[in-house]
Amino acid sequence: MTQNPSQERDRAGPMAPAGRGRRALLLGAAALPFLARRAAAAELVVFSSGGLNAAYLTLVPAFQQQTGHSLVSVQASSMGAAPDAIPQRLGRGEPADVLLLASGGLEPLAARGLILPDSRVDIARSLIGMCVRAGAPKPDISSVDAFRQALLNASSIAYSASASGVYIENEMYRRLGIHEQVMPKSRRILSERVASVVARGEAEIGFQQVSEILFVEGAAYVGTIPEPVQLPTIFCAAIPAKAREPEAARALIRFLASPEAAPALERTGLEPLNRG
Structure with missing residues (x-):
């Protein structure tokens, strides 16, 4: 039996929104991995002492590109009473996710409970x-x-x-x-x-x-x-006890201590502790 064109339109009409809904669902599913990567991206505040700072700054772009994380870099000395020293900054409650400093400056912070236990990683030796x-x-x-x-x-x-x-x-x-x-x-x-x-x-x-x-x-x-x-100094990384992004912080520390980072450390006068 021949269908009236209007009947064909009536039959097709209710189907169209469902088709559009399925297409939207498929597009949404395809976007999920991208959205997940975006959601996982973190902003890390890094307190970096002078001994590691030159090497660290040259490595920032590669880490950001590889991970999608962004780094806010704050130069600060490992120890001492200067207002911008790491102990003073932490004492004032300034937020930080990663500390890059001399091991001698880290030990008093750990004793005060300001460092996540077992988060220390040694990166380079300095003279x-x-x-x-x-x-x-x-x-x-x-x-x-x-x-x-x-x-x-x-x-x-x-x-x-x-x-x-x-x-x-x-x-x-x-x-x-x-x-x-x-x-x-x-x-x-x-x-x-x-x-x-x-x-x-x-x-x-x-x-x-x-x-x-x-x-x-x-x-x-x-x-x-x-x-x-001479007094060799070990420069290390650690995570503050109140870090907001500890998992992303661990990723940065692994990167800085990796063989990939070793050439940058050597170019800035440091001896990498992990050349691979």
Whole structure:
């Protein structure tokens, strides 16, 4: 029997919304993986001390591209009483998801319960280096005796307020037997790279982690201090107890400690602890 066209339209009409609904459902299902990736993306606040900061910043784009996470980077010293030091920031309740700092600065934080247990991962080994202003003569520091004499001859000395500076002030000068002679002309630098102070001519020589000297314009790297009075520092990563994104934080720490990150660490004067 021949159907009236209007009857055909009437029969087709109720079917159309159902077809559109099925198509919408299929499109929605196809979008689920993308939406899941977007939902999983996190914003991480990273407190990074100077020793690791140069390497960390070069690795940020690769991590963000690989994971979809975004990083908010805050430079902060590992220890000390400066307002921007990591202990002071955490003490004020500033939010953070990852800490990158010297192991000596981490231990007191862990003792205060400010770090997630078992979240520490060691990333790189660092040495103390010496710098002078670009164009200035570089003192001989190839032996302990030559190094001692260079310190006695210097008109002014600058050192970090963080791990290397604490060692220099409290131990190295005493081991060299010149604490009384050089402390009056030595200056602890807060919240700034020591090499920047030397580059401006405000100190004749300066000491800091090698990675914090190499890329400062206007400063010249002299070398590492002699092995008998050297203090290697282990830089590590950890997760604060109040981290908002602990799983994403673990992903960042795994990346920074991976063989993939090793070349960036080496380029900035650090010794990676995991080359693969």
